[in-house]
Amino acid sequence: xxxxxxxxxxxxxxxxxxxxxxxxxxxxxxxxxxxxxxxxxxxxxxxxxxxxxxxxxxxxxxxxxxxxxxxxxxxxxxxxxxxxxxxxxxxxxxxxxxxxxxxxxxxxxxxxxxxxxxxxxxxxxxxxxxxxxxxxxxxx
Amino acid sequence: xxxxxxxxxxxxxxxxxxxxxxxxxxxxxxxxxxxxxxxxxxxxxxxxxxxxxxxxxxxxxxxxxxxxxxxxxxxxxxxxxxxxxxxxxxxxxxxxxxxxxxxxxxxxxxxxxxxxxxxxxxxxxxxxxxxxxxxxxxxxxxxxxx
Numbered sequence: 182x183x184x185x186x187x188x189x190x191x192x193x194x195x196x197x198x199x200x201x202x203x204x205x206x207x208x209x210x211x212x213x214x215x216x217x218x219x220x221x222x223x224x225x226x227x228x229x230x231x232x233x234x235x236x237x238x239x240x241x242x243x244x245x246x247x248x249x250x251x252x253x254x255x256x257x258x259x260x261x262x263x264x265x266x267x268x269x270x271x272x273x274x275x276x277x278x279x280x281x282x283x284x285x286x287x288x289x290x291x292x293x294x295x296x297x298x299x300x301x302x303x304x305x306x307x308x309x310x311x312x313x314x315x316x317x318x319x320x321x
Numbered sequence: 322x323x324x325x326x327x328x329x330x331x332x333x334x335x336x337x338x339x340x341x342x343x344x345x346x347x348x349x350x351x352x353x354x355x356x357x358x359x360x361x362x363x364x365x366x367x368x369x370x371x372x373x374x375x376x377x378x379x380x381x382x383x384x385x386x387x388x389x390x391x392x393x394x395x396x397x398x399x400x401x402x403x404x405x406x407x408x409x410x411x412x413x414x415x416x417x418x419x420x421x422x423x424x425x426x427x428x429x430x431x432x433x434x435x436x437x438x439x440x441x442x443x444x445x446x447x448x449x450x451x452x453x454x455x456x457x458x459x460x461x462x463x464x465x466x467x
Contacts, residue, residue, distance in 0.1 A: 226439040233434060287378075312357065320367065
């Protein structure tokens with residue numbers, strides 16, 4: 182099963198403070214262990230919300246609100262996508278991540294095609310799989 | 322430049338029923354057509370939908386010690402229900418795509434957040450060459466379809 186690990190924002194990530202070389206090295210080591218175990222599917226870091234925007238939809242109306250956004254601890258600063266056998270395994274991996282100082286991450290299970298039932302017709306499912314393969318190929 | 326489109330959670334995405342009901346057939350079709358349009362434009366890089374937070378957990382780190390809290394988490398509108406990754410020329414171009422998000426999602430009432438991704442160049446001066454090499458190797462081995 183796949184899990185998304187969300188790294189919550191804090192004052193530093195929202196100020197665009199880059200991590201120290203030591204933290205980058207520790208994070209690199211952690212990532213390397215995920216890769217070696219065949220667990221890591223993807224991972225990215227996000228710029229501060231000041232470079233982002235929010236869009237709210239009401240009927241045909243689209244309202245764009247430019248960042249920054251105030252509620253720092255509700256924001257996301259980065260994520261990993263991992264593939265493991267169970268939620269416990271996901272938690273065990275993340276306990277080893279080089280965080281401290283009250284940092285919080287959130288682990289969330291990713292929907293698999295089976296979860297959509299008959300609404301995901303064989304045709305839609307084939308289309309979805311083709312799109313995923315194409316998008317992944319362009320990521321290179 | 323790459324952007325992450327974050328789909329905020331709501332009462333429906335946090336409900337235990339999941340997306341298997343027939344009422345989701347139209348949404349699935351619309352979402353697929355939207356993803357296809359992004360793919361045809363050559364900008365789609367990935368995306369996933371998240372199960373309700375009841376299937377998840379939070380881990381907080383203090384003094385190097387992790388504390389685990391099981392879901393569900395109460396603040397539905399602060400939670401995330403899914404994301405799409407795109408690569409475009411500007412934030413404006415990203416916003417143009419986001420404005421076209423399918424109206425059948427959330428019965429026309431949805432909140433999205435657009436966020437720019439860090440690239441290797443952003444770590445210039447912090448990361449040594451060996452870290453960059455490691456990062457590149459990681460991406461090469463991790464970004465494969467499964």
